[in-house]
Amino acid sequence: MSNKFTNNVRTRLxxxxYQGFTKEEFTAAAIAAECEDLDNPTKEQLSHAVNYLIEKQSNKLTVPVTLSELETEPPLDEEVIEESRLAAIPQSQVGEMVTTKATELGLVLSEKQVFDIADSVDSSASTFDEILEQVEAALLAxxxxxxNQVDARIDRxxxxxxxxxxxxxxxxxxxxxxxxxxxSAALEESREQTKSQxxxxxxxxKAVGR
Incomplete structure (x- = not known):
């Protein structure tokens, strides 16, 4: 669902x-915000949709934990935390990052272009900031x-x-x-005719004078 409502809500999130929302969730947000014209949403509808999706994701992430579990839960070392943080950035979300960043830069991309750019980003062993830098670099490239293609067409x-x-x-x-x-030939011919005449x-x- 590529439209102004989705792009604006995704950018705000x-x-x-916040990221990683599905098309169905954006559709649900549009319904919740009572936005029927997806290409002409109001600021209030966008704000309502953003709050709706944030609350929905927060509810997903909320897991009931008892006090005893908190007390007995062993602390995670830095390596485990880092691995967990990296695993939270799957390749499937890179496409959304590309779309969002492209919107900020004023670039209009087709689905294939988004896929190609996202596919060029290596998210297997990178932090969020590093992935974002790769996305920006790929978009700038x-x-x-x-x-360069436009310049070449202009040159041609x-x-x-x-x-x-x-x-x-x-x-x-x-x-x-x-x-x-x-x-010149006509003038020369005219001169010859005049001389002859x-x-x-x-x-x-002369004949008359004699």
Whole structure:
């Protein structure tokens, strides 16, 4: 469900440190917020949906624990905590991070582009911050690649236009040269005819004078 409602709610949740929601949960949030026009949500509807999903996720994470369990629970060492933290960032969530970050950067990506970028991010042995850095780097690389493609198209267009201008200039120059040659030939022919006519007139005048 790619729409303004989902993108805005996902971005707000991401900024507050919440992610991993499914399409069904976004649909449920839209229903709870009474948002019928998903491409034109109000601020109140977005806020209501965000609060709804945060509360829903908080309820999922809440596990009843007795006081005795807290007292007897052995403390986790740093290695276990780190492994647990890494395991909480599955590859399936990288796509959401890509979509959210792309929205912040003003990039519009297709589902395939999101998948390709997410697939290029290695989340198997990285912290959340490192994954986020990889996502940003991948998006910036994509933006640079897209800009380079646009530049290449512009260069090709300018080259074609320049070649066309040169070709048309040469055609015009050749046409002008041909025209001037024709005019010169016509003038020469006119001069010859004039000389011939004058010669005939002079001959007749001489004959009359005798």
């Amino acid at each position: 991401y900024k507050q440190g 994509y933006a640079d690649h897209s800009a 267009t300018l080259t074609r236009v320049q070649r066309r201008v040169v070709d048309r200039h040469e055609q015009s120059r050749d046409k002008l040269a041909q025209g001037l040659t024709g005019i 004058l010669g005939g007139i002079l001959s007749r005048l």
